[in-house]
Amino acid sequence: MKGGSYSGAFYCASIIISNTGFGSIGPGSTFEIILICIVWIVSRLLLVLLIGRIMQVIKASSSANHKYIEMVRQLREYMRHRQLPEYMQRRLLTYYEFRFQKSYFRESEILATISGQLRQEIVMHSCRKLVENVAFFKNLPLTLLVRIVSCLRSEVFLVNDVIVRANTPGNSMFFIASGTVAVFTASGREICHLEDGAHFGEIALVMRDELRVASVIAVEVCELYRLDRKEFVRAIHPYPDLLDNIQRIAADRMERTTMIDEHNRREMASRRLY
Structure with a gap:
């Protein structure tokens, strides 16, 4: 055997x-x-x-x-x-x-299953450069930058979608992650195109009850990040001096944009007379 x-x-x-x-x-x-x-x-x-x-x-x-x-x-x-x-x-x-x-x-479910630290790192990787491109966000303390970035909300706009409309109340600003938008004055004159990495609507963050001074329309499919005034003010509340500085910068920008629009209105009126 x-x-x-x-x-x-x-x-x-x-x-x-x-x-x-x-x-x-x-x-x-x-x-x-x-x-x-x-x-x-x-x-x-x-x-x-x-x-x-x-x-x-x-x-x-x-x-x-x-x-x-x-x-x-x-x-x-x-x-x-x-x-x-x-x-x-x-x-x-x-x-x-x-x-x-x-x-x-399902991105929301994926993010819900990971730690807060890792979720924060992912958001910072995606959006930090967008936020730092804003003039009055440069040189912010890292802790504040993290708070602001965590407030961003992703939105997708299709071709010819009106993202913001002139002479309407504004309560948020936008960062362009991808795509192209066209900016128009309240009188309907096209000012420029904005592309990946640009931003618009920052005046609405700090100037309460101010109307939008320009319209923004999607030229192609765009992915934007929206930052609402309510969440921004809550994030920056511990830094009152910084908030005052941002408000001054925003007021100057709004004044310059209004002057450009008034100049365009006068120019269009004079053309109609002749």
Whole structure:
């Protein structure tokens, strides 16, 4: 019986050895045979683990894409049920494609599962440079900068969306993460285009009850970060001197913008006379 067991084991070992590439010259001792068997088994296990890992990555990727496709399918069903006009359907599909980049995820749930410190680091990585581009935000204490950045809220605007309208109350400013917007005076004259990294509407943060002096319209699909006055004032409350300085800068900017608009109005009026 023992002899049969040994012969079976050696038969299996010989198969393994032949598969490892020894050819006609085999190992010379039992120890070498055992070592070769162990190496062969470990190599096969590593191969199985590698294949399993690759399959997990493929599955995760296809799962995110599948969820996005399913979400778009539900969106189309919703639009059909509501009998939305074609132009509105196109805008909705454009929004979803830009928002999710054809791969479904729930950012709010992801951020909710990580620590406050890590969540803060992610937000700072995404938005710190945007905030530091604002003249009166430069050289702020790091603790205050963190408080301001944590107040930002992401928003997506489609082509021709009116982001802010002149002569309406303002209570927030915007930072452009991506995209291009056009700025118009209250009289309707285009002033300029603003692109990635720019900002607008900062006067509304510190000048309560002031009307917007310009309109801003999305030229392409834009991702903006909104900072509301209420949250900004709460964040900067421990720094009253800094708030006074920001208010002075904002008042100067508003005065210059108003002067430009008045000049444009007079120029347009004189053209009509002639």
